[in-house]
Amino acid sequence: MNGAGHLRGLKVVDVSDAALAYGGRMLAELGADVVLIEPPEGGRARRVPPLASVASGETVSIHFAFAAAGKRSMTLDASSAEGGELFRRLVSAADVVLAAPADGEPSVLGASFAELQELNPRLVVTALTPFGLRGPNRRWRGSDLVGWAAGGVLPSVGDRDRAPLAPGGGLADMTGATNAVMGTMLALRTRRRTGRGQIVDISRQEAVISVALEAGPHIIMETAAPQTRTGKRRRTVPIGHYRTKDGAVTIVAYMPWQWQALAEWIQEETGNESVTLEVFAGTPVARLPYADAVDLWIEELTTRYGKQEFFEEAQRRGIPASPVNSIADLYEDPHLAATEAWQTVEQPGLGALRYPRPPIRFDGESGTVGLVPTLGEHTEAVLAELGASSGEIAALRSAGVV
Amino acid sequence: MTPGPYPADRADPGEPGAPTAGRFLPLDGIRVIEFGYGIAAPVAARNLGQFGAEVIRVESRRKPDSLRVGGAGWVPQGYDPRVRYDTMPALNFSCAGKKSLGLEIDAEEGYQVLARLVACTDVFITNMSADVLPRLRLRYEDLVALKPDLVYLSMPPFGDDRSPYRAYRTWGQNLSAIAGIDRMVGWPDRDPVQLGIAYPDYISAQAGATAVLAALDHRDETGEGSRIELSQYEMALAAIGPSILELELRGTVPAARGNRFEGWVPHGIYPSRGPDRWVAISVEDDEMWCALCTVPGLEHLSDDTRFDSFDRRTRHHDELDELLCSWTSVRTDREAAAELQLAGVAAFPVFDSYDLLADPHLAARDQFRVLPHARFGLDLTFGQAVVMSETEARYERAAPALGEHSREILRDVGGLGDDEIDRLVLAGVVNEMARPDVHLERPFLHWIPTVMRLPWPASHFDPAAELMHRLEDEMAEEAEGEARGAADVAPPAADDRPATS
Numbered sequence: 007m008n009g010a011g012h013l014r015g016l017k018v019v020d021v022s023d024a025a026l027a028y029g030g031r032m033l034a035e036l037g038a039d040v041v042l043i044e045p046p047e048g049g050r051a052r053r054v055p056p057l058a059s060v061a062s063g064e065t066v067s068i069h070f071a072f073a074a075a076g077k078r079s080m081t082l083d084a085s086s087a088e089g090g091e092l093f094r095r096l097v098s099a100a101d102v103v104l105a106a107p108a109d110g111e112p113s114v115l116g117a118s119f120a121e122l123q124e125l126n127p128r129l130v131v132t133a134l135t136p137f138g139l140r141g142p143n144r145r146w147r148g149s150d151l152v153g154w155a156a157g158g159v160l161p162s163v164g165d166r167d168r169a170p171l172a173p174g175g176g177l178a179d180m181t182g183a184t185n186a187v188m189g190t191m192l193a194l195r196t197r198r199r200t201g202r203g204q205i206v207d208i209s210r211q212e213a214v215i216s217v218a219l220e221a222g223p224h225i226i227m228e229t230a231a232p233q234t235r236t237g238k239r240r241r242t243v244p245i246g247h248y249r250t251k252d253g254a255v256t257i258v259a260y261m262p263w264q265w266q267a268l269a270e271w272i273q274e275e276t277g278n279e280s281v282t283l284e285v286f287a288g289t290p291v292a293r294l295p296y297a298d299a300v301d302l303w304i305e306e307l308t309t310r311y312g313k314q315e316f317f318e319e320a321q322r323r324g325i326p327a328s329p330v331n332s333i334a335d336l337y338e339d340p341h342l343a344a345t346e347a348w349q350t351v352e353q354p355g356l357g358a359l360r361y362p363r364p365p366i367r368f369d370g371e372s373g374t375v376g377l378v379p380t381l382g383e384h385t386e387a388v389l390a391e392l393g394a395s396s397g398e399i400a401a402l403r404s405a406g407v408v
Numbered sequence: 409m410t411p412g413p414y415p416a417d418r419a420d421p422g423e424p425g426a427p428t429a430g431r432f433l434p435l436d437g438i439r440v441i442e443f444g445y446g447i448a449a450p451v452a453a454r455n456l457g458q459f460g461a462e463v464i465r466v467e468s469r470r471k472p473d474s475l476r477v478g479g480a481g482w483v484p485q486g487y488d489p490r491v492r493y494d495t496m497p498a499l500n501f502s503c504a505g506k507k508s509l510g511l512e513i514d515a516e517e518g519y520q521v522l523a524r525l526v527a528c529t530d531v532f533i534t535n536m537s538a539d540v541l542p543r544l545r546l547r548y549e550d551l552v553a554l555k556p557d558l559v560y561l562s563m564p565p566f567g568d569d570r571s572p573y574r575a576y577r578t579w580g581q582n583l584s585a586i587a588g589i590d591r592m593v594g595w596p597d598r599d600p601v602q603l604g605i606a607y608p609d610y611i612s613a614q615a616g617a618t619a620v621l622a623a624l625d626h627r628d629e630t631g632e633g634s635r636i637e638l639s640q641y642e643m644a645l646a647a648i649g650p651s652i653l654e655l656e657l658r659g660t661v662p663a664a665r666g667n668r669f670e671g672w673v674p675h676g677i678y679p680s681r682g683p684d685r686w687v688a689i690s691v692e693d694d695e696m697w698c699a700l701c702t703v704p705g706l707e708h709l710s711d712d713t714r715f716d717s718f719d720r721r722t723r724h725h726d727e728l729d730e731l732l733c734s735w736t737s738v739r740t741d742r743e744a745a746a747e748l749q750l751a752g753v754a755a756f757p758v759f760d761s762y763d764l765l766a767d768p769h770l771a772a773r774d775q776f777r778v779l780p781h782a783r784f785g786l787d788l789t790f791g792q793a794v795v796m797s798e799t800e801a802r803y804e805r806a807a808p809a810l811g812e813h814s815r816e817i818l819r820d821v822g823g824l825g826d827d828e829i830d831r832l833v834l835a836g837v838v839n840e841m842a843r844p845d846v847h848l849e850r851p852f853l854h855w856i857p858t859v860m861r862l863p864w865p866a867s868h869f870d871p872a873a874e875l876m877h878r879l880e881d882e883m884a885e886e887a888e889g890e891a892r893g894a895a896d897v898a899p900p901a902a903d904d905r906p907a908t909s
Contacts, residue, residue, distance in 0.1 A: 208794065
């Protein structure tokens with residue numbers, strides 16, 4: 007099912023939350039067997055917003071349709087004694103547990119991490135939490151937004167007259183998940199040497215710091231004294247969005263020669279004689295005092311073009327620019343079409359859905375986006391793999407454990 | 409148990425779960441060559457290096473990395489660029505712990521030196537654009553001929569030869585925009601704004617390092633290497649996958665909603681006391697709403713019929729925001745966050761860079777470190793986001809100066825004799841660290857030790873102004889005396905365009 011398959015044979019038990027859900031999917035795309043454990047009435051992950059109504063009239067979680075692809079689903083009532091016992095059997099046979107304890111307590115489904123490690127010393131337990139499993143804030147609650155706020159990124163994002171802005175789309179969660187997968191692989195590789203698993207402790211705050219060098223402490227290391235905040239959310243020019251006939255483009259003319267190419271283009275098309283003056287040349291910092299004027303000059307150029315058209319011409323001139331695309335624009339992008347970046351999957355109960363292709367390709371072959379499991383679809387198969395007899399399975403079922 | 413108030417003391421290092429130095433690092437014995445630019449490849453390689461790999465960064469002095477060209481803001485323009493190349497603090501993020509080999513691979517002799525090194529390396533990582541690799545003979549086909557079981561990771565911004573954009577140049581901010589990320593940042597009544605961080609670079613670095621780890625395990629099992637390709641654009645697309653499915657399943661184009669998030673009410677960033685100070689608040693479900701209504705000063709919310717169900721709270725979100733604003737704006741961001749967290753509500757001050765450095769929680773998790781640096785003596789570096797219970801990441805050095813380890817690498821890895829190395833240096837093919845006699849000091853040394861409890865050296869001279877004057881005096885002296893320094897090093901030529909960020 008999964009093309010690349012380097013992780014074939016790796017058994018992952020996923021008892022995490024929406025934030026870490028993509029981590030399990032990545033492992034599945036690399037060939038691992040990822041079993042999602044859900045309570046018999048269906049896990050919270052199936053109700054994570056945004057929601058959509060599908061043809062059957064059912065309401066489904068769009069996030070789940072994305073993040074559960076390629077996983078298997080097993081139901082398990084962990085509050086019952088048999089359910090707790092069954093969970094421990096699963097963990098004993100697993101390589102990795104993905105967990106997301108909400109309260110900062112290192113435990114999952116009633117079992118402490120220490121107990122799980124005792125049951126299975128080879129086990130890697132990977133936890134993504136708002137602030138990590140140790141440190142004074144370890145019990146603090148979080149969210150994607152709180153992750154962005156705690157990561158130091160936001161004071162430079164947004165307009166001067168309003169609150170700072172955080173991005174939508176769950177991107178703090180996403181980097182939490184990619185760091186968690188990297189950590190899981192590091193722990194598995196350590197296990198090859200030591201024979202022992204360990205706990206991988208990912209803090210979403212630190213995951214945000216790991217994607218935010220530009221906003222991070224390196225900025226202030228430039229200065230001789232701590233600066234107070236001014237509410238200004240712009241640092242350099244031109245870096246940002248400029249309007250076009252049909253939307254906007256972004257231009258990052260960071261290197262001096264990139265600015266020079268842009269300035270020459272502005273002069274050529276708009277007849278502006280000032281823009282190529284020496285005073286505006288150099289790195290973006292040089293133009294900061296003249297930001298408002300320079301922005302206007304740039305927009306005199308960009309507004310003559312459509313965004314894709316401007317993008318292609320700018321790139322021809324060696325200027326790093328790009329269109330500010332909406333999600334709908336992506337379907338029109340010639341690169342994504344030419345590189346087969348989309349995969350359409352017929353998802354049971356959801357219909358044909360177009361997904362971005364798994365981005366990692368091994369030896370020219372990418373993984374495939376798997377199917378979204380229905381609730382408990384693989385319960386029997388997983389139990390059978392654990393060595394449960396059909397009688398045993400029937401008993402668990404009638405007791406409501408699975 | 410309820411959370412402690414903010415800020416709290418450092419955690420007891422002896423508490424359960426605190427990392428202990430592991431005896432093994434997962435990448436012990438693995439050698440990585442990084443030929444990168446900006447963020448994506450350098451950070452992927454740094455991650456591997458901090459977990460045990462020996463990372464050799466191959467760097468051109470003629471066409472240096474963007475972070476080298478940038479330099480620190482206080483180094484005067486015109487000062488010896490070979491020194492400035494070592495000064496940008498961001499290098500400590502992208503390159504901490506690496507060894508730097510100054511090598512011009514455009515020259516045939518330089519390429520031959522690289523070929524010798526590739527033959528005894530395990531992993532090669534690059535993020536050059538697809539059109540650059542054939543010209544430099546750095547395609548998989550070129551390098552696997554030198555090392556049959558090589559693990560090769562290529563992270564171009566756009567992808568392979570099929571892409572109409574294969575020769576395009578971009579920074580991470582451009583990739584955010586084209587992949588639809590920027591359209592998720594903004595107010596409903598205004599144009600979207602730029603996120604301002606190179607998000608696609610960083611998640612590509614994390615996914616790229618993950619792929620290398622999977623490939624190394626695969627090599628251990630089968631003896632086979634791997635060719636890994638990861639388009640940064642397509643990685644960004646994967647990261648906003650849920651938004652793409654929103655269009656697929658709902659038929660609506662996802663748009664920026666300010667700081668609101670579907671299914672969470674209230675959810676936003678609220679003003680607190682002080683200039684440009686804010687606090688983020690996220691309420692996930694009914695349970696957390698009830699917790700919010702127990703916070704002293706907010707109890708009246710529970711009696712308000714406008715807010716007595718999720719649907720009604722959603723409808724009256726604006727009014728709810730106003731009431732929360734009047735509560736947050738008379739408190740500091742820290743007071744507000746601590747009171748909310750005590751009740752079990754997700755909240756946090758909107759941190760800036762200073763807040764990060766001064767945060768006792770991050771300090772307790774060793775997220776900042778002071779490490780040896782060839783130009784500065786000691787310098788500030790970042791910790792790893794991957795924290796493990798048994799294996800502690802390796803933090804030995806800050807970023808290398810350009811060419812700092814050239815001789816050591818060529819001798820110990822490349823097997824070259826000192827005479828041969830001298831010849832290559834004279835020929836300009838190999839560069840060693842320039843002006844090792846020039847020692848600098850960060851201007852922030854005058855205030856940062858009061859914020860952070862890290863082992864900082866004593867400061868020797870006055871901050872930036874004096875430092876700049878000292879460097880300018882030095883320039884004047886040199887201009888009078890022998891023409892050593894800036895004069896013999898040309899700044900990057902106009903055609904030295906970056907392949908990617």
